[in-house]
Amino acid sequence: MASCQREEEVFKSDPAGKISEVSADKSVLFPSKGTANIQYGKPGPHQVSTNAVVGDCNQLAGLVIPILQTIGILDQSIKCSNNFPYGFESPISTAVYYPSDIANMNKLPVVNFVGGILSSQGNYDQMVRLWASYGFIVVISSNFINSMPDMHILGAANVAKLNKDPQSPLFGKADLSKMIIAGHSAGGGATLLTSSISETAVKLIDPDLKIVAALPIEPGPVAIGSTVKVPTFTLTGRLDFVVPADTWPNLWQSNLIKNVPAWSATATTATHFSPTMDITKNEFAGISVAWLKYMGYNDGEAKSYFVGPQYKLKDDVQFIGLLTPPVKRNAKADLLQ
Secondary structure (H helix, E strand, O other), rough: OOEEEEEEEEEOOOOOOOOOHHHHHHHOOOOOOHHHHHHHHOOOOOEEEEEEEEEOOOHHHHHHHHHHHHOOOOOOOOOOEEEEOOEEEEOOOEEEEEEOHHHHHOOOOEEEEEOOOOOOOOHHHHHHHHHHOOOOOOEEEEOOOOOOOOHHHHHHHHHHHOOOOOOOOOOOOOOEEEEEEEEOOHHHHHHHHHHOOOOOHHHOOOOOOOOOEEEEEEEOOOOOOHHHOEEEEEEEEEEOOOOOOOHHHHHHHHHHHOOOOOEEEEOOOOOHHHHHHHOOOOOOHHHHHHHEEEEEEEEHHHHHOOOOOOOOOOOOOOOOOOOOOOOOOOOHHHHOO
16 A cells, blocks of 8 residues: 555644645535634644554545546545555554644543545544544544444544553543544434433443543434434534435434434535545534533533534635525424533
8 A cells, every 4th residue: 555654644734834736736526614614623732642553445446536626526635545445454444533732731532533435534534633633532443334332332432542552651640431423425314323322321431431422424314313322513514415414314314313412514515435535525513522522521612512592603604605504403402501
C-alpha cells in the first residue's frame, strides 16, 4: 500500500486554523456552510496522533475509488487502510486517534466510531482527526460489514485496554464514563443498536464504562429509535439516495426516540459520502463537533446549538432548505436548560 502514514502522524492546521488551500481545491460537490461549520468545521486547538495506517486507495476494492472520484461522488482527499477489502490485512481492525499533547491533558471523553458497510477505516480519517483535535480520544473499528454492535464493543474494549497499559500514550487518559457512540451508514444503525444496550451489559466490558450519547449519521435501517437509552442526534443528507432522509431515519428511528432527549437535522447538500470528504466539504463537520463538545464536555457554546428556545441548530442555514425536512427535537430535549 503506497503512501502509508504510521503512528504519531500529526494533523496540522495553519495559524488561522484553516484547512490548506491544496486540500480544499481537491474537494468536489458543495462547500459546507452555516454557523456550526464556520465555528467548528476546522481543526481544533490540538494536533493529532494516531496508530492508524492509512494511504492511497490502490488495491482490491480501492481500485473503484478513482472511478467514483472521476464522476464526482468522492473527492481526491479520501484515504484507505490496508484491511480487506481494501488491502490484504485482516478485515477486522481498530485504531485510535488522540491529541498529540495528551500527556499534558486530563482524562478525555471517548468517541467510539464505526463506518459504513464495505467502507475502509481510512475513509473517515479526516473526520475523526477533526474530532480528536478538539480534545477527544477517537476509536474507529471496522469489519467492513459494521452493521451490529460488535465493532463498537471491540472499540470500547480496545480503549479500555489501552487505558490500563503503561506503555500506551492513552494510559490513564480515557474517561470511560463519557463514551459517545457514533457511526455512519451501517455504523449509524449499529450506533442505535449499541446505544440500546443496558448499562449493566455495557459495564461487562469495563466497570467504568458509560455511554452518554449517540451520533448516528445517515444510519442504516437495522435499528429502531424506541429502544435507545441515551441522548441522540441523528444527521441525514438531502442528497443522500442510499439513506433517504424521509425514510427510516425519520419513520422508525429519530421520530421514535421518546424516552431520552433527541434531535435530528438534514443537511441540504449532503450526499451519502459527505462524511468521507475533506472537512471543508463535509456538511456534518461543524455540527458533529458541537454535539461532541456538548455531550463530552458540557461546553456552553456548543450546548447553545441544542438547548433553549433559540437553539442555534434550527437556524443554521446548512440545515434549512427547500424540500429539506425541518430540524426537530423531541419533548425531552425541549425541556433541557
